[in-house]
Structure formats: C-alpha cells, structure tokens
Amino acid sequence: EPEVTQTPSHQVTQMGQEVILRCVPISNHLYFYWYRQILGQKVEFLVSFYNNEISEKSEIFDDQFSVERPDGSNFTLKIRSTKLEDSAMYFCASSEGWDRSQASTGELFFGEGSRLTVL
Amino acid sequence: TQLLEQSPQFLSIQEGENLTVYCNSSSVFSSLQWYRQEPGEGPVLLVTVVTGGEVKKLKRLTFQFGDARKDSSLHITAAQPGDTGLYLCAGAGVNTGFQKLVFGTGTRLLVSP
Numbered sequence: 080e081p082e083v084t085q086t087p088s089h090q091v092t093q094m095g096q097e098v099i100l101r102c103v104p105i106s107n108h109l110y111f112y113w114y115r116q117i118l119g120q121k122v123e124f125l126v127s128f129y130n131n132e133i134s135e136k137s138e139i140f141d142d143q144f145s146v147e148r149p150d151g152s153n154f155t156l157k158i159r160s161t162k163l164e165d166s167a168m169y170f171c172a173s174s175e176g177w178d179r180s181q182a183s184t185g186e187l188f189f190g191e192g193s194r195l196t197v198l
Numbered sequence: 199t200q201l202l203e204q205s206p207q208f209l210s211i212q213e214g215e216n217l218t219v220y221c222n223s224s225s226v227f228s229s230l231q232w233y234r235q236e237p238g239e240g241p242v243l244l245v246t247v248v249t250g251g252e253v254k255k256l257k258r259l260t261f262q263f264g265d266a267r268k269d270s271s272l273h274i275t276a277a278q279p280g281d282t283g284l285y286l287c288a289g290a291g292v293n294t295g296f297q298k299l300v301f302g303t304g305t306r307l308l309v310s311p
Contacts, residue, residue, distance in 0.1 A: 083240075110297065122241065122286065122301040135298040170240045174296065185229070185296030189240025 081105040083190035085171050091196045092161055100156045100193045102171030111154045112172040112187060113146065115139070122170070128154065161197045168192040200225040202289055202302035210308045211277055219272045219305045221287035228292045230263055230270045231299070235284040277309045 084103045092098050104111050113125040126136045128146055145157045154173075158165055172187040202223045211217055221230070229248040233241035245254050247263035247270060254261045258281075260273040270287055287302040 112297075114299075114301075121303050122288075124298050124300070127297040129297070135294055137298070172240070185231070185246060185290060186243045187241075187296065187299070189242070191239050 085190035104173030108173035115167040117167040204302040227289035233286040
C-alpha cells in the first residue's frame with residue numbers, strides 16, 4: 080500500500096541551527112502538507128502546497144519556515160534558525176486533491192512524523 | 199480563529215461498554231473528519247462527514263455531523279481493547295476546504311479487557 084515516508088525519524092539540533100525535514104509523498108498525489116504536534120498538544124496546520132506553490136499557510140509558518148519540492152518526489156520543510164519552541168513532531172501529509180463541487184473525501188495520508196528536538 | 203473542542207479529553211472504560219466523544223465549535227465547517235492516531239504514528243482517517251445531519255457508520259463506530267455543521271460526535275458500541283487510541287476530529291474550513299484542516303484537542307481512549 081502506498082505510504083508517505085518521512086526522514087529523519089528523530090533529529091536533535093542546537094538552537095539557531097537550520098533543519099531540513101524530508102518527505103516523500105504518495106506518487107500520484109497533488110497536494111502536500113506539513114502539520115506539527117507539540118508534545119501533549121493538538122495537531123496544528125503549518126502549510127499546504129499545490130502546483131509548486133504554497134496554497135495556504137498558518138500564522139505559525141513565518142519567515143523562518145520554507146517548503147520546497149526540489150525534484151518531483153521529495154517535499155521538504157526547512158526551518159532556518161530553530162528555536163526551543165520549534166520542538167515538536169512534524170507530520171507530512173499528501174492527498175489526491177479535493178474538488179469543492181464534488182465534495183471529495185479529501186483524505187490526507189499522513190507520514191509517521193519527524194520528531195525535532197531543539198536544545 | 200476556528201477552534202474545535204473535544205470532550206472528554208480522557209476516557210477509560212471496560213470492554214463492552216458504549217461511549218460517545220464530542221467535537222464542538224462555534225464555527226461552521228464545510229466538512230468534518232475523524233482520525234485515529236496511534237503512538238509514534240501519524241493520524242489515520244476514519245471518516246468524512248459532509249452534510250449537516252449526516253450519519254455514517256463504520257462497523258461499531260457511528261459518526262454524526264451536526265445540523266448546523268458546527269459539531270460532530272463519534273459513538274462506539276461495545277468497545278474493544280483494539281479501539282484504544284487517540285481520536286481526533288478535524289474540520290475543513292468553508293473557504294479553505296481540506297487544504298487547511300483545524301484539528302480538535304483530541305480524546306484519548308483506553309479500553310481495558
């Protein structure tokens with residue numbers, strides 16, 4: 080069964096360092112997402128990406144964050160200068176897409192997550 | 199800011215009992231999804247409800263979307279230990295749809311044999 084894969088599974092970094100989290104979405108999917116979950120808190124939307132550009136982003140997704148689809152298979156999240164409060168589980172997800180008029184299921188397939196620890 | 203509050207936060211029951219989890223908001227959503235998350239894994243979609251008042255059944259799980267599309271419930275009949283996990287509701291905004299899900303605060307369910 081196709082799945083979303085994420086690397087690394089766990090990364091420890093020093094505050095101020097740059098981090099890149101990598102994701103390989105399901106191959107025929109068109110929408111890509113990053114969500115994060117701080118320990119003990121709810122899952123929070125960061126950004127969605129479609130047709131090689133950001134389609135939606137949250138207030139969390141500030142100038143320190145960027146996303147890229149460099150080669151048609153990988154989807155990356157870069158945090159330029161990590162802060163302590165960036166420590167969280169970061170989930171990548173992908174979907175076939177959705178059509179408002181057809182009310183598709185809009186199923187997001189999530190990866191297993193990358194745990195980021197900022198010291 | 200759209201918020202989804204789930205209740206209860208924690209639920210510990212015996213095998214065979216019934217339970218209901220609630221997901222409430224003051225905002226209207228175009229659709230609402232329920233996910234289940236196991237430790238160390240990402241959320242997995244259980245169901246999507248789209249129409250106000252809609253009821254969907256998935257074996258022993260019954261999902262309902264409120265008439266006003268602001269709330270939802272998940273009812274489990276005769277819970278089993280395999281139902282143990284974190285249940286999350288997630289709303290799709292009227293303007294943003296599934297591009298930007300708002301997740302609920304989560305309900306952690308423990309079903310003991």
